[in-house]
Structures are given as structure tokens and as C-alpha cells.
Amino acid sequence: MLDYNPDDLDVTITELLVATSDSADHELPPVVPAVLQLLRKRLGMDVAFVSQIADGRRTFMAVDNAPDFPLLEAGMSDPVEESWCQRVVEGRLPEKMEDAAPYVQSGKAPDPGFTIGTHLSTPVRLADGKVYGTLCCFSRGLQPEADIDRLRYTANLLSEKLSAKPVESAG
Numbered sequence: 001m002l003d004y005n006p007d008d009l010d011v012t013i014t015e016l017l018v019a020t021s022d023s024a025d026h027e028l029p030p031v032v033p034a035v036l037q038l039l040r041k042r043l044g045m046d047v048a049f050v051s052q053i054a055d056g057r058r059t060f061m062a063v064d065n066a067p068d069f070p071l072l073e074a075g076m077s078d079p080v081e082e083s084w085c086q087r088v089v090e091g092r093l094p095e096k097m098e099d100a101a102p103y104v105q106s107g108k109a110p111d112p113g114f115t116i117g118t119h120l121s122t123p124v125r126l127a128d129g130k131v132y133g134t135l136c137c138f139s140r141g142l143q144p145e146a147d148i149d150r151l152r153y154t155a156n157l158l159s160e161k162l163s164a165k166p167v168e169s170a171g
Helices: 006-018 032-043 084-090 101-105 148-163
Strands: 047-054 057-065 077-079 119-125 131-138
Touching: 032 047, 032 057, 032 131, 032 148, 047 084, 057 131, 084 119, 084 131, 119 148, 131 148
Parallel strands: none
Antiparallel strands: 047 057, 047 131, 057 077, 119 131
């Protein structure tokens, strides 16, 4: 049973992402780490992040880890073909894996070297259709009620923010 109203979460995320600065050149708004922390906590996850996929690499642009699980840091990067993110973007892995273990055991998902229970990931697509990267979160345990729709909603808002045209200053 959810202990929060999903509409409240959506409103908070909307306010954080929409009410931030209007600058855009495909850079993350500074409020994204706060949004990730909110998502991670409300969805019962251990890690939440936004990745950028470019030049054959997946780079973690913003990360929020549970205090007892300091796994990832913004700026870390790895080859995109080794990432779960790319497999989700390509449709080789589903956006929601209630239990990721069977995907790792079957070789569909690379072994991360630690246990992933529930994994949520969705592409962040720019207005021109190009994939910026992904919005992901995962837990060490199983979180069957984790809501992929919350992640998709947030990814759509982030996409709009990243795709916005910079406002020209009059001058």
C-alpha cells in the first residue's frame, strides 16, 4: 500500500522542475538532485540517477544514493553498450523489472557486481526525438509497488526542460 498520494508527488516534481530557470542548452537544471532524492525516497529505492548517453558512453549527470549505499557519483562514466540504460532505450530490457535477478542470471542484463532487486528506467527524449539519456532508480530489495509512471512523468518534465529554447535577453 502506498504511503503517499502520487498526485502530491507529481505536483511537487512539477513545481521543482517547471519553476526553475528557463535556461536550456541540454544541461540539467540545478534542482534535479532534489527531484532524484524525492523520487528515490518515495519509491523506496536505494539509488536514483539521470544519465546522459553520448559518444558511446553513459555518464551519470546527477545521482542520489541512500545514505548506507554510496554507490554512484555524478561524473562517473562507462561504455554505453555495457549499461542497462542502453538496453532499456533499445527495448531489450523492460522499463520496470520488479525483480532484476532473472535478467542478470539469463545474461539479458550485465551483472553489476551487487544485488539489484527492483529496477526502473525510462528514456529521457528531447523534443527532436533524440535520446538524451535515462532516468533510473533501483533498490537492493524488491519494491513491487514502485511506480514506473512516476518515473515516466518526471522524465517527460525533464525532457521538456532540456528541450526548451533559451530565452534571448533584450538588450
